[in-house]
Amino acid sequence: MTSLTHRLHRRFLRPLRFAIVGVVNTLVGLGIIYGCKYFLAMGDLAANVAGYAVGLTVSFVLNSSWTFEYRGPQLAAAARFLAVFLVSYLVNLATVMGLIHLAAVNGYIAQAAGMPVYTVCFYLLSRSYAFRPPG
Secondary structure: OOHHHHHHHHHHHHHHHHHHHHHHHHHHHHHHHHHHHHHOOOOHHHHHHHHHHHHHHHHHHHHHHHHOOOOOOHHHHHHHHHHHHHHHHHHHHHHHHHHHHOOOOOHHHHHHHHHHHHHHHHHHHHHHHHOOOOO
């Protein structure tokens, strides 16, 4: 890969791939949640946990192999990926709660506003921490 091609890949293709993985992850996770509820008669909490567990696994596999083309130790990357998820979720939650309680923003709008914050945080931390090149 030439230097220019590599820079274009990093700048444009990785974020696009990350977004595609996010859509796939959302559809798979929601499908698992609905399937657990409908076919297995699971309650909402158990179905949600199952859906997010599968969704996070799909997200890790696709992001590590396709989005970031990570070739380092998988177990260490998985631990970092979970940490990145937790940090991103807490940033999302702080954004949503701050908008609702400090800025008196409608809860539906605050939830929607928190999503891009979560996505950008998750992408930047995935790129710089979870899937950083080994060494």
